[in-house]
Amino acid sequence: MIRVATDRDRCIGSGMCVLIAPAVFDQDPDDAVVVLLDESPPETARPAVEQAVDRCPAAVIRLLPEPADRV
Amino acid sequence: MSLPALPLPDEDRQPFGPPPEYAALRTAPRLTRVTCPTGLDAWLVSDYAGVREVLGDGRRFSTRPGQAAHVLAAFRGPDSPVEGGFSQLDGPEHIRIRRNFAPQVSNPRRLAELQPLVEQITDEAVTRMLGSPQPFPLHSQFSTAITTAVIAELIGVPPDRRHLLHEAATALFTTSTTPDGLRRALEPLWAYLYELVATRRARPGDDVLSRMIEHSADSERPLTDAELTQMNGALLIAGFDTTASMLTYGLVCLLNTPGQWAKLCARPELAASAAEELVRYLGVGIGLLRQATEDTAIHGQPIRAGDYVVVAVQSGNRDTALHPDADRFDVTRRPGAHLGFGHGAHACVGQQIARIELTTVLRALAERVPTLRIEVPLHEIEWKRDSVVRGPAELPVAW
Numbered sequence: 251m252i253r254v255a256t257d258r259d260r261c262i263g264s265g266m267c268v269l270i271a272p273a274v275f276d277q278d279p280d281d282a283v284v285v286l287l288d289e290s291p292p293e294t295a296r297p298a299v300e301q302a303v304d305r306c307p308a309a310v311i312r313l314l315p316e317p318a319d320r321v
Numbered sequence: 322m323s324l325p326a327l328p329l330p331d332e333d334r335q336p337f338g339p340p341p342e343y344a345a346l347r348t349a350p351r352l353t354r355v356t357c358p359t360g361l362d363a364w365l366v367s368d369y370a371g372v373r374e375v376l377g378d379g380r381r382f383s384t385r386p387g388q389a390a391h392v393l394a395a396f397r398g399p400d401s402p403v404e405g406g407f408s409q410l411d412g413p414e415h416i417r418i419r420r421n422f423a424p425q426v427s428n429p430r431r432l433a434e435l436q437p438l439v440e441q442i443t444d445e446a447v448t449r450m451l452g453s454p455q456p457f458p459l460h461s462q463f464s465t466a467i468t469t470a471v472i473a474e475l476i477g478v479p480p481d482r483r484h485l486l487h488e489a490a491t492a493l494f495t496t497s498t499t500p501d502g503l504r505r506a507l508e509p510l511w512a513y514l515y516e517l518v519a520t521r522r523a524r525p526g527d528d529v530l531s532r533m534i535e536h537s538a539d540s541e542r543p544l545t546d547a548e549l550t551q552m553n554g555a556l557l558i559a560g561f562d563t564t565a566s567m568l569t570y571g572l573v574c575l576l577n578t579p580g581q582w583a584k585l586c587a588r589p590e591l592a593a594s595a596a597e598e599l600v601r602y603l604g605v606g607i608g609l610l611r612q613a614t615e616d617t618a619i620h621g622q623p624i625r626a627g628d629y630v631v632v633a634v635q636s637g638n639r640d641t642a643l644h645p646d647a648d649r650f651d652v653t654r655r656p657g658a659h660l661g662f663g664h665g666a667h668a669c670v671g672q673q674i675a676r677i678e679l680t681t682v683l684r685a686l687a688e689r690v691p692t693l694r695i696e697v698p699l700h701e702i703e704w705k706r707d708s709v710v711r712g713p714a715e716l717p718v719a720w
Binding site for chain 2: 261265268272281308309
C-alpha cells in the first residue's frame, strides 16, 4: 500500500493525473480540480502515481512516506 | 559591456532545434546573462532541472511581463496589450480563470465527447486532401484547416468568422508587431467575441463559451464579458496556430528522420507516443520569460528581484537528465515529464485538446496516406521567420 496526498488549492485541473492513473485520480466535473479516489492505493499503483507526481504541472500530488511503524 | 545575444531558433542551421550553442550552455557551471531581441537583459536557464524549477515556482518567478515579451515587440513596456490576459496573471487570480477553462478543455468526460468531432474533421480533411491536385499545400489547407475547425466548433464560431482568428494570431505571434498594431489587429476578433458573449448569455448553446458562462454564473465572482472575451479569444488564437504548426513541423521531422515515418505507418497505434515525442522534441523553441519577484538564486546564481529569466524549454527537453539519448527523436519513446507544453501553473491550458488532435491526425495519415512525402528537400523548406510559433510557412506534399 502507498499513501497519496493532493493540494486542491493549487490544482489547475490539467488532467494529467487522470490521464496517467485513472484508478487513483478523478476530476471534479464542476471545476476540474483533482479528486483523490483512493488515498491508499495498492503497491502496484506506485509506478503510475510516481509518474503522476512527476508530470503534474502544478506539483500538487505527493507520495507520502510509509508510516513509521512499517519502516 | 554588451551581453551575448539570446540564441534563437534558426531552422536553416538546425532544422529541429535547439541552436547548437545550447549543448554547452546546458552543462555550464554558471547561468549566462543574455540580451533578448526586445532589448531586455535576462538570465538564461537551459538545463532540464533549472527550466522545471523556474516554471514550477510561480511565487518566485512571475509571468506578469508576458511569456514571450523577450521576443514580441508588442509586449515591450509596462502595459499589457492584451487586457485581462490570463497568461499574465499569477497566483489565485490566475487559478480562478484556469478553473473556468479546465472543465471545458481538460476534463476527461468533455474530452471523450471531443474525440468523435476531431475524428470527423480529420477524416474529411484527409479525404479532401486525397482528392486535391499535387503538390498539395499541407500547412494551410490541411493542418490549419483541421485545427481551426476543431477550436471554432468547440467555441461555436461559424465558418464565415474564422478568418478573424487567423488575422489575430498572425499579429499576436509576429515578433515585430507594435503594441498599437496588436491592439488594432485584435480589435475585430475581440469585437466579434464580445457580441458572441452577449448572444450566448441570452441564448446558451452547447459550446465552450456557453458552458463557461453557465459555470461561472454560480461562482463567487462570475466572469465578466471582458474576461470571457479574452479567455475565448486566447483559446481560439493559441488553439489553432500552435497545434497546426506542431502538426506540419512534426511531419517534416517524422519524414526526415530515418525510419520514423515507416515505424508509425507499420504501427499507427504509436500515434499517441509520436505526438508526445514531437512536442518534447520541437516544442517552445523560442523559450519562455519570467521575472523574479524576490531576491533568490538558480543553481547558486544570485538573482535579484525584478531580474528577467528566460527558460530555454527546447534545450531543457534535450537534457540527458530527462533522457540519456534526449537528442534523438524516437516515436516509440515514452517522453515522460517533458516540458514541451510548459510546466507549472501556466502549463498549456489546451494541452489535452492538442494531444487528441495531434494523435488523431497522425494516426489518420499513417493509416490512409502512408506514401506521404514532402516535395522539397529539407534545406529548401521555407520556415516562418518572424513568428514565435515555429515551423514551416508552407509545406508542399504529395503521396
